[in-house]
Amino acid sequence: MNLLVIGRGYPEVETGLIGIFEYEQAEAVSKYYNDSVKITYAFCDNRSIFRLRRFNSFSKQDRNLFTQGRYFPIGGFPTPVFNKIKSKLSITVLENAIKKHGKPDVIHIHFPIITLTEEIWDYLVSLNSKIILTEHYTRVQNKELTIQQINLLKKITIQADKFLCVNDVLPKIIEELTGVNREFIVVPNVVSSVFSNINEPNEDIYRFIALGRLVKVKRFDLVIDAFSKRFKDNPNIELIIAGDGEEYETLRAKVSSLNMENNIRLTGFLNREETAQLLGKSNAYVSASTVETFGVPVIEAMSCGKPVIVADTSPIKQYINNERGLLFKVNNVNDLADKMEIMYKQRFNYNHLDISEYAECNFSDEAVAKQLYSIYCDA
Template sequence: MHILIIPSEEYVPEYAPMAGIFQHDQAKIIQQKGHQVGVLSFTFKYSFSSLLNALIGKKNKHTKNLGIVALLTTIIKKMFTPFQSAFHYEIKDQIDVIRCDGFWGGKKSNLPLSKYEVWMKYGDIALSIYIEKYGKPDLIHAHNMIYAGLCFIELGQKYNIPVVITEHSSQYIMGEVNNELKLKLSNTFNASNNFYAVSPELIKQLEQQFSLPINKIKWLPNVLDDFIESKPLTIGKNQRQKVRFLNIANLIKLKGQAELIKAFAKLSKDKDNIELIIAGEGELKEKLIHLIDTLHLNDKVKLIGLISREEVINQLDNCDVFVLPSHYETFGVVLIEALSRGVPVVSTYCGGPECIVNDSNGILVQPKNVDELAQAMLKMYHEHNNYNKEQLRESVINLYGKEAFYKRIMEIYKSV
């Protein structure tokens, strides 16, 4: 079978290797099973106005690192050969990838339907190039309706290729979709089939927002990273003489690290043998550092910044409890990663975690509730050793490992 995967975000670019990583994990599993897999990856960095503004010194995040020669070269290419210069080819882990660096031209990039129009223009060209170079795929698997799903449902009809959509995004629930785009989405959802979402709660939210019939959208959970699944479980006695809590997430309000630190402060008032490690970077870093200092937790709470996949495994293997205090998650891949290393979890009822966490592997609490989170962490402080690491790992791999994913995805592909 020949599958073309199209994420709505970039596909593991060098400068942001975690972007599109879930799609990459899935693509590798399918490719390793003997199927032909290709990817179209889109980004749209420049417009007429952003390039001209950069010439007079008003640079943005995309133009700030362009020197004068690179800037002039980019202007010439984008203004005179916007399509010819847009496409580049590479092979990523034996997967053929066409990258499209599109150009906004004179369109306003902050208008949702302008984005849709630009995606359609470049998507049509990209798909025709892909078919000419690698052959016509049997199926397109687009990730997220905004904008890969919206565009390639239409383009799939044009090229007579069936399309499957998996929805991961939280922007519907977070109120980030304007009415004009919402109408376009509603029409497309109701007129098409083969929709999936990564958690039952996300399905419920989409059904409510777009007035969809029950079972219009089905469940297709994310997959555990094979790099983590393939590493043997290491089981040894805790030599630290401290109970270590771990959180790995972007340092943004949505991820709830402020509540986590406050809950940990309550727990640590009469306990010296505990510590909290937080891995990640983000806009709240300085505020979290200030909060740690204010609560006099500098000797117990450590922010360790971004970590590699290898270091993720190392941190999980050297913690006792993983905590995810998010306000909202469409799934919660980091939870299945923790469980695959035999680590029990504390998480919030925030969408995705409810289909992962249960009494056998952890505790669920209400989001933004510091007292409830502190009580759950206290319970884990006393009971974390009661969990069987091998059973935690076996259970999560049976549900979310690569073989479980491959079985699910092949049933879906064959059905369409």
């Protein structure tokens, strides 16, 4: 099978890891179906010059996974100009990839509202390959699309051979936006095998951990407030917030104003290995995020055997039961505080190996690769 995967970019720390979800899915299929699938991963990264400072082509080979792409930062240009340039650049990348690696049997497009224009879509349809879409985009889930984007979404929803979503919320949203009633398949994101550090709970210090970009919608401020309400006077319980972002200084000042420097620590940016090590040394994971399409850090924590606390609006809630964690009322600091206290009191009731095995069965690279390969063959 010749497979063409289209993503937002090639994931590197220097470029903000854009493309990591789509690339890791392609990498997983490449790893487990090396003898039966040849994969080309293509991208055209057109973010603003303020976020992307590259003007070059990119190519790489890893086993049977070939990557070809182009960096050309034009984000912020007027939409007609942006779409015209993006279409030309993207089609050139795709034509070169096909010339080099052959016509695809199956085309898998991620984040279609970001990676496509109508001209790019029409070009792909003209290839007469089977086309599969995967929607991850928060703006789709929040219905924050322009009329032009809704029209594109409707067109591709009608014409695609398969439509995948990373959660069970997006299908209903897409139906409401487009008026199209069709079959959707839920396929989760891959969780890296790095996240498998399973340790029993600490006996001396109980550690809550929260991960992610430090931005307002992730509500790390709520986690800090909830933790302070219940554990301010307990030196044996701590909260670690790992990540970086625009809210870092604000959150640090908040911790200081609450006189919680001895109980709450902000680590700043950590790479995957460092994050996995810290998760392994923690007891429980907490997220107060109000906006997620999947929530990979939650699953990373579960892969390390940690019980989790998430908002009752999170798409991850479909994977949470009393054996794996707790749900709290979104944006409700008192309910979050209560759930953190309950988790601490029930800390010896969670089977960390069972939590990790559940994550392995549902979100590992092998599990997701098997699901994707079956979909590709079916298409």
